[in-house]
Amino acid sequence: MADGRDGSTLPATRPGYQWTEIFRCFQVALDPRKLLVAAAGIVAVALGWYLLSSVFYRSKPNAEAQEYTNVEYLQKEYKGAKHPDGREFSADDYRTKGTEKYRKDVAQWAKLYELAGPDGRLSTMPWYEYRGRNPFELASTVISGSTADRQDAISDFVSSSAPTLFEPLVKLLIPVVKVFDIDVSPLTRIYLLLCILWSLLCWAFFGGVITRIAAVQLSGKDRISLGQAVHFVTSRYLSYLLSPVVPLGLIAFATIVLALLGLPALLPLVGDILYVVLVPLALFGGFIMAVLLVGLIGYPLMYTTLSVEGSDTFDALSRAYNYVMQAPWQYLWYCLVAIAYGAAVTLVVVFVASLSVYLGKWAISQTPFNEATNQRPEYLFTYAPESFGWKQLLLHGSPLEKTQVAVPLENGRRRYVLEDKYPEQAQAYVKTYAWYNFASAGVTTFWLVLLFMLMLGFTYSFFWSAMTMIYLLMRRHVDEVELDEVYLDDEEPATPHGLPPAPSAALTPSGTTSPSPTSLPMVPPSPPVAPLPPPAAVSVPAPSAASEPKLPPDAKK
Template sequence: MHEDKEPVLPLGSFLFPRIFQAFRMAIQPTKLLLAFLALTAVCLTGRVMDLNKTVVVAPSGLTELDEYVSASPQVDEHIRLFGETGERTGVFSTLWHFGAKRFHSAVLGIPRRDSLGIFADIAACFAALGWAFTYHPVYSVILFAVTLAVMALSGGAICRIAALQFAQGEKPGLVETVRFSAAKFCSFLTAPVTPFAIMAVIGLFIFLLGLIGNIPIVGELSVGLLLPLAFLAAALIAIIVIGTLAGFGLMFPTIAYEDSDCFDAISRAFSYVYAKPWRMGFYTVVAVLYGAICYVFVRFFSFLLLAITHLFLRIGFFDGNRKLTAIWPQPDLTDLLGLTAAQPTNWSTSAAAFLIYVWVLIVVGLMVSFVISFYFSANTIIYALMRNRVDKTALDEIHPSSNNMAGGPESAFQVARPPARDEDGPPPAQEKSE
């Protein structure tokens, strides 16, 4: 018979150690494959769009983005001075290298306890998005629309796998989880952008009030009289901003756990953040610290894999390893791709260098895929823990897929929900008969 309450265990109130399951869950091949395919799709889209190089680069190597995040940004002057004579690169390439550099710096800042440096790197990443949408709006809208669509499909599938694995110990297949994610694609797609749309609608009132202020005499009086309403609108926007930033990672897991829509995802994310903010913050900090340790380990493992391969190849090559150096430079912990190679001298070395670059790029891509998989897996665990604390929902409870419930074929990821009952009442008749 199903018990009404979970058994009370020693130290059972401490749920945060469950977050440490995220590493084991993140390295599951199905999740890594989904993350790798999503990363490949985004990178290919960015590379194709970068055929049109629009970012101005100074002779010193300083890009528009570097100028934008500097202490005294002068982006327009940078474009005016070097727009005709300077080199150009793509927006995606610029964002990728800038983000990778800042991400690596933030991770290394954790063991140094450089909190100011970590927040500066995070702020710089948000500033990079601002630069992209300000100076390359059309490119950015297209790129981020594709990225959002790809992550909605793959991230939703990863969260569903993580939810079933954490709740029931099951490991569903790739096809089943992609089918679930495709069925809930609209919910996954709209959940992250709906809060921004709501903020834009509320902010429209303040904008209209500013337009009214241009009217002589009546305008300034209207602003003075209606300013409290503008404060109220700004307060609502601030509440949404905090809820979105703090609860953003809970939106996909909500849909994966509850088989619900984007509004339920936003509602639950905001509810959990504001109901228990300190617990949410604590879980997030634990996940970030643990994730940083795991990333360093995975990066070191990737470097060790490449370094060992390069070492034994170097032993086998003759002629002072000049040929090996031409086709594959020695990898470094800070530069796994080894972009400082000598230029190939003929077509065979060029072809070999390209093939080796592709294979090394796959290794690096799998490392980045781990970061994506860990992000979704850890947030899925955090959602389950917060739901347990706020809604008193058992950790092993997960909603079955409505796609299967509608009469579709049985799948490995369909989980039965326990029968409903009152907290202190007798079990349902069906359970009695059993």
Template sequence: MSNIANTVTSVRWTAIFPWLILVRAARVSLMVRVIGLAVVGVALTQGGWAIIDGLTIARDDAQLHQRLTDSAIDAQPGVEFGFDARHGFDLHAQVLGSPLVRGWSWASQSFGILFERGGNWPRWFGALLGGLWAIAVWALFGGAIARIAALYLTRGETVVPLAALKAAFVRWPSTAGAPVFALIAIFLLSLPLIFIGWTIRLDFFALLAGLLWFLILIGGVALAVLAIGLAIGWPLMWSTVAVERTDAFDGISRGYAYVYQRPLHLLFFVIVAGALGLLAQAAINLIVEGSIDATQWAVSSGAGELRSLELLEPGVAENRPSLGGMGLLGSKMMRFWTDALYWFAAAFPMAYLFPAATGIYLLMRRQIDAADLGDVTFDEGDPQRGLPTLANDPVTSVPHVVDPAATAAPHPPTAPAP
């Protein structure tokens, strides 16, 4: 039976609801290659922050930077398997905050410390170094993740980690330069206000500042506009470089424009991405915890409860004199790989942040610039589409692919030198 004319046989939902691209962004964040890049980036960031905190903060003070992996909580002794099942990343605890928000706030924490009131110079200096280190690390690893997301969301293509890192390295100055230039502008704009704050220590200048306070507030408004735009828009700046392959100034321009020109659209996309992030984080935690619990259950069934407790639980093997050197080494290796798997769940907020930001960037670009969701720039130019050119071999008559370089116009022969 033939279809009646003008009958709808299929619906292209992405054309009706473009924000469904954020579902594909969540799929990108679940790729092993993306989570692996995030794990390396988190490890490098936390290692650098630990060194910076040790150099700038007194030993008695609390650490300046919070570790993304400090959200681990120790569960009570497990009843099911007869030993303490260390759920380093409890499922319910981790899904209370969206990975989009947690990744953004964790990566931005250094600059939040810079704008604290009542701080001191060592703390501010440590926060500045920590922020610059985070920019340096994530301009590479976050840029690689954003590039993977950009090609997948626009062309459906996948990129291996090394190729993504190479692409991010090529544009590293642009990626890192976007927030750095914005920070320099904020600092220059704040210098007059800092000078005014230094002068009002004297009563005369306090009176003069009071008379002109409305002008000072205007400067504060401009400073707030720059700071808020940077705080919200820096992931969009990096997505700009990943998609458009342009310079830092284009990233700054688009980042601020997309934050302030369509704030309600941006808020809606962030809410949708945050909700999808909760589901993605729950899936990662379920896989990680399920894998570890299944392994521990199966191993304990063969090794016995006491032996499993000695080998698998942290701090138990070291307090067991009966455990030999090889057994102690084996226990440490088991716990090392268990912790490595836990890190996949811990680093997931950073694995989700950049694909979600790239998806939001594509949606905002469509709203403001009327660009197609599939538009993306390649470093070497757009790939050639269609089938390659074929030609018959003059001897065997078998078709073969023609080398494009061979079809180019030959250079005229040069006359031999006299």
């Protein structure tokens, strides 16, 4: 049922300042249920991408392989190849072809290596990804460091840490953008398409659950349970999944059609004529694909449409594209506000979480006599998460202290790895570990990873919560629908938090029911109760003269 403005607790906002409603998303995103769901979604996507990367990744092409150097092999591959003037290829020409093929294969491999190789952008687990300096260390450097240290810290933050504040959006767009890279091989393109499909399979559920809970909260209705949100999404999962898949499928279909139309153009002379005819069709097909691709900027609105309206795939597609195309500047403004505000609050959350971990470790290390008993707690953080500099922060000042080193990669990029600052001391220290030391370090790592994933889950929770509010604002701007109108299932509460539900109907004197302000399920009336029999008549004897009461003398007069 579509619940209207009855019982809304939303405060009134001036029309020109509706965008300030986005600031409510910080508290909404801190909901532990959303943090857990977001963390589960991050892990699910990362595991799927890791498995796909393991399947599709291959080693670097060997320059001495026969497919690049063997003339006979190249003659078979390029059979019938001639120069433009009709001359046959010589052995040197075939070797040149092999060299060109090797360079092309290496360039395509470099793209795959960047995505699926060791520490690749799509193959690294979340707690090992490089996200720049630790915010606590960054703040300490800015406050107490030298001018050069401050400049280095701020530069590293802008280049490495700041982009991670927009991670939910970046993670969604990386495979999509790389698909259209001309240096990507067909095999890598299939790998990217499978990564996109897996991401949509996961976030159709996890993103749907987050947006459903956020939609009910942001509309001012009573909170729904996690089970109700899961039931809502699973009953409409196909709509959640198909909403972004349909435009991507249309883009793929247009690409295949244009590729097939280009086959006759391969014929000599005839192909040159056909190319002239096919150019307008190619331009028109490119325009259609561009419109569909640009409209995918509103991809998150598809999930929020389903979570708010409880509708279907067609409604999600039409609303998302309509809102983006009809009011693009309004949508862009809301997104910029959400990104700027989200980056600020995400930095605060990451800083507080990092500070909490550091202070907890520091407090434990102040235990008296731990030096004498060789029971310093640093060994507990042997396997701590490396991302956001947690491992460096927790092992600082111990024999296992780490230092960050930039290692050049084969594709020309650099990878940051952690190495022991004192290798000999570190090896000697680890050799003293007993089995229970390794077990304790493993259990500690579990809790650290859990806290880290909840911290990282906040970025995704805020992203989906903010997109839910942006949808409500865009709906108000385009369709003039109030923010508190949200579809509610029969089992979900429709009243503000803390108020009892209103009765479904009230009896009138004529025996009919008056209309109810809310659409609650009808309750059948109880069967009528038979009236009780009247009491038996009891005869009371008249009072006798003897029993007549005596009156005072004044009363007789």
